[in-house]
Amino acid sequence: MIRKFFLFCLLLGMATSHAHARELQTPLDASSPWNLNYTKSSCELRRSFGTGDAQILFIIVQGVKFGTLELILFTPKVGGKQINWKADIALRGAAAKVKKHATVYPSQENGKSVWRIYNLETEFLKSDRQTDILDVKIGSRAWVSLELESLVDARKALETCQRELLKSFDMDFDTLVSLTRHPEPKGESGRWVTTDDYPPAARREKLEGETEIKVDVSERGKVADCTIISSSGHEILDQAVCLNVRNRANFKPAVDSDGKSTSGVWISRTRWQVPR
Numbered sequence: 001m002i003r004k005f006f007l008f009c010l011l012l013g014m015a016t017s018h019a020h021a022r023e024l025q026t027p028l029d030a031s032s033p034w035n036l037n038y039t040k041s042s043c044e045l046r047r048s049f050g051t052g053d054a055q056i057l058f059i060i061v062q063g064v065k066f067g068t069l070e071l072i073l074f075t076p077k078v079g080g081k082q083i084n085w086k087a088d089i090a091l092r093g094a095a096a097k098v099k100k101h102a103t104v105y106p107s108q109e110n111g112k113s114v115w116r117i118y119n120l121e122t123e124f125l126k127s128d129r130q131t132d133i134l135d136v137k138i139g140s141r142a143w144v145s146l147e148l149e150s151l152v153d154a155r156k157a158l159e160t161c162q163r164e165l166l167k168s169f170d171m172d173f174d175t176l177v178s179l180t181r182h183p184e185p186k187g188e189s190g191r192w193v194t195t196d197d198y199p200p201a202a203r204r205e206k207l208e209g210e211t212e213i214k215v216d217v218s219e220r221g222k223v224a225d226c227t228i229i230s231s232s233g234h235e236i237l238d239q240a241v242c243l244n245v246r247n248r249a250n251f252k253p254a255v256d257s258d259g260k261s262t263s264g265v266w267i268s269r270t271r272w273q274v275p276r
Contacts, residue, residue: 043161065267
């Protein structure tokens with residue numbers, strides 16, 4: 001246990017000398033089986049790595065947004081403030097490497113840090129290897145390596161879950177797979193809902209949360225409907241998201257297997273946080 005905790009400290013970048021470089025490559029072993037959790041708006045594969053104070057909870061989140069995943073890690077505390085950074089993510093055996101936006105912030109529940117890595121393509125985890133090693137590095141600040149066992153079986157379970165999840169939102173998995181292009185925002189979608197759109201009453205009451213929406217996009221690229229997939233917990237914030245998306249959003253329409261424009265869906269998430 002002492003050795004694993006020492007190795008974990010190294011993996012978090014607390015040691016910087018070249019002499020420790022080899023130890024940075026040592027992955028943590030799983031300490032629990034994969035567990036599949038169903039929520040109203042996502043499928044979540046969870047597994048723990050390491051033991052004691054050094055334990056990491058690793059979560060693969062497959063939401064309604066087709067073709068992308070979110071990775072979440074609960075780790076021993078890394079600093080006391082939120083940081084936004086680019087994460088280097090790699091599967092060693094598959095020789096797959098990508099850079100993705102990541103946020104690291106203190107967990108209010110258990111004194112740990114939460115790492116959230118967004119919009120990771122589903123294809124990234126489609127390795128033929130049953131076991132592989134995942135490396136996640138956030139700048140020079142933090143580094144985690146995990147030995148992922150039963151990866152193929154876990155991926156199949158996640159796909160089965162997503163099929164059922166999509167059905168609950170009147171979306172068909174096979175139809176989405178057949179599209180050669182999904183709806184794409186015209187311009188910067190991040191400007192469709194900003195902190196300037198914070199409802200005054202919600203700002204005064206310091207209401208915060210995260211709203212996830214499903215936008216039905218017509219074959220002409222127009223917003224046909226906006227539905228709340230996951231609520232922020234505050235109706236006033238949820239309504240503000242759909243109101244602004246309806247007024248501002250414009251898309252390149254989806255394209256089917258025949259090369260024709262067709263209707264499709266676009267999934268987005270807005271995090272409401274009162275400016276400080």
